[in-house]
Amino acid sequence: MSAALPPPKAxxxxxxxxxxxxxSDFAMLGGGSLIAxxxxxxxLGDGHEARTWSLGVTLAIANIINxxxxxxxxxxxxxxxxxxxxxxxxxxxxxxxxxxxxxxxxLLIICILAILVATESARALGLAANIMLFLVGWHYAxxxxxxxxxxxxxxxxxxxxxxxxWLLHNAHATWVFAWLLVNYLIAHSTRDYWGVEYVVIxxxxxxxxxxxxxxxTTLTALLYHLRDQxxxxxxxxxGLLAYGVSIYAWLLIRDPVVLLWVxxxxxLQYMAVVWRFQSSRVRTTQLMVAGKxxxxxxxxxxxxxxxxxxGYLGFWLLPETLNASVPYNQEVFGTALxxxxxxxxxxxxxxxxxxxxxxxxxxxxxxxxxx
Numbered sequence: 001m002s003a004a005l006p007p008p009k010a011x012x013x014x015x016x017x018x019x020x021x022x023x024s025d026f027a028m029l030g031g032g033s034l035i036a037x038x039x040x041x042x043x044l045g046d047g048h049e050a051r052t053w054s055l056g057v058t059l060a061i062a063n064i065i066n067x068x069x070x071x072x073x074x075x076x077x078x079x080x081x082x083x084x085x086x087x088x089x090x091x092x093x094x095x096x097x098x099x100x101x102x103x104x105x106x107l108l109i110i111c112i113l114a115i116l117v118a119t120e121s122a123r124a125l126g127l128a129a130n131i132m133l134f135l136v137g138w139h140y141a142x143x144x145x146x147x148x149x150x151x152x153x154x155x156x157x158x159x160x161x162x163x164x165x166w167l168l169h170n171a172h173a174t175w176v177f178a179w180l181l182v183n184y185l186i187a188h189s190t191r192d193y194w195g196v197e198y199v200v201i202x203x204x205x206x207x208x209x210x211x212x213x214x215x216x217t218t219l220t221a222l223l224y225h226l227r228d229q230x231x232x233x234x235x236x237x238x239g240l241l242a243y244g245v246s247i248y249a250w251l252l253i254r255d256p257v258v259l260l261w262v263x264x265x266x267x268l269q270y271m272a273v274v275w276r277f278q279s280s281r282v283r284t285t286q287l288m289v290a291g292k293x294x295x296x297x298x299x300x301x302x303x304x305x306x307x308x309x310x311g312y313l314g315f316w317l318l319p320e321t322l323n324a325s326v327p328y329n330q331e332v333f334g335t336a337l338x339x340x341x342x343x344x345x346x347x348x349x350x351x352x353x354x355x356x357x358x359x360x361x362x363x364x365x366x367x368x369x370x371x
Contacts, residue, residue, distance in 0.1 A: 017154040018238075019276045024240045029147055029243065030245030035263035037249070038259050044257055054260045056147040061264055068304070069267035070350050072274045075307060076364075077353045089363050097356045106349055113341050120332050126199035128345030129340075132347045134179050139252055139351040140266060141175040144246025146358060147269065151239025153370055163222075163229045169217040171247055177211040179250040184208050185254070194343065195334025242269060273358075273369065278303055280368040316348060 018025045026032065044050040077098075084090055084098045100163040116125040145167055152159055159167065182217040191198035229235055246269070250262045294302075319338040328337055358365060 019150070019272050020156070024239075025151070025272070026241070028268050029242035030249075030265070030269060031238070031241050032345060033245060033262075033268075034249060035209070036265070037253075037261060040261060041255065041258050046257070047206060050257045051260070054257050058260045058264060062315075063312065064308065065271070066263050066267045067315045068307035069270050069274070070346055071307040071310035071314065072271065072303075073350050073353050073357065074310065075303065076274070076277070077357055092352075094356070094359075094362060097359075101349075101352045101356050106345070109345055109348060113345065117328060117333070117337070117341070119208070122197065122332050123199055124341075125333070126193075126197045128344050129193040129196065129198045130183070130201060132344050133182065135348055135351045137175045137179050140246050140251055141171040141352065143266070143270065143354075144243040145171050147246070147273075148239040149238070150234035150273065151242070155234075155236040155239075157234045157236045159229060160225075163225050163322055166222040166225050167243065170215070170222045171243070173214040173218045174247045174251060175207075175213070177215045180208050180211050181252070181254075187362055192334075194336045194340035196337070196340045220321050262326035277365075277368045281364075284368070313343065320341060 004083075007304075025291070032158055038054075040054075044054065081098070081102060085095050096232075113125070113128070115121075115129075148167060149159070149164075180203045181202045184205070187200050187202060191200070226235065246266070250266060253259055253262065278300065279296075282296040282303075287294045319336075319342045322338040322342075323336060326338070333340075356362070
C-alpha cells in the first residue's frame, strides 16, 4: 500500500480518530504481530518439525487472510472500472494509471511469461521469482510508510516535509538492503519456487556493507527529525509502529520458522485499511437488486465472500486446472508451472495496483478512507 493523503477538506472530526479503535489498530497495524511472532518463536522452538508445522498452518490460514487480501485489491481496483477511465472525478493522470495498470501491464506480464515458457527459458523464468521478491519488499516498505501517513492524517499529527522525506529514505534503504541480504545469504544454495529454480543475483560483500551503512545513516537522520516532529505536532504512534514493524521486523527477519508467518500479518495490516475503506463505501453508496436496496452489512458479507472465492480460484483452482490441461515441458519447469506463473503474476500485479488505488489524489481514498 502506498501513501495516500486526502485534501484538507476531507479530514473532519476529532483529532483522536482510528481505523477501528486504539487496541484494534495497535494489533492489526503491527503491534500484535510483534507479540505473536515472539510467542511463536518461543513456543515452536527450532528444527524441521517446527518449520513443517508452521508451513502447514500458514498455508491453511492463507485461504482466509492472505489470498483474500490479494483478491480484495482486485475487487476495489476494478470496481466501476469504466467510470474510473472516463469520469472527470478522476484526473487525466489517474485515468491513465488505471488504464495502464489495469489493462496494459497485466497483458504485458502475461505475454512475457508465455514467451519464456514457450522458449523454455528456465533461467529467465527463474529470475521472475527474484523480481517478485524485489517488488514484494518494496510493497512492504511502501505499505509501512502508507500506514504511518494514514494514522497521522486520522490523528491530525501531520508529518513535515523533512520527516516524510527521511521516512521514505529509510524505507527504501532498508528495502534494498533486505533484498541484497537475501541474495547474499542464498548465493551458494539451491532454491526453487513451485519447482522452478530461483535465480539468485550475485551480491558482493562490499555492496552489502555499503547498503547496511545507508540503512544506519538514514535511520539516524530519521530519528533526529522525529524528535522535531514530537515537539512540533506529536506522533501518531500506531502508524509509526506499523512503519517500524513493516520495515525492520518483516523485511529483515531471517528466521526460517518465523518468516513463514510474516505474510499473514502483512495481509492483516492491509485488510485493516481495506475494511475501513469498504465499510465506508457501502454506507455511502447504494446497490439495488430487483428494485430493492441491499443493506450495508449484507454488502460487506458479499464483499468478503467474493474475496474468499476469488482467492481460492486464483491461487488454487485456476493453476491446478491449467496445470492439468495445458501441455508444457515438465522436465524443464517441473510439475507445478502454472502455480509458479499465477502466484508470480498476482504478487507483482497486486503491488502495481496498490500504487494507483492508494495514491495521493485518488478521490476514492479521500472519500472512503478519511471521509
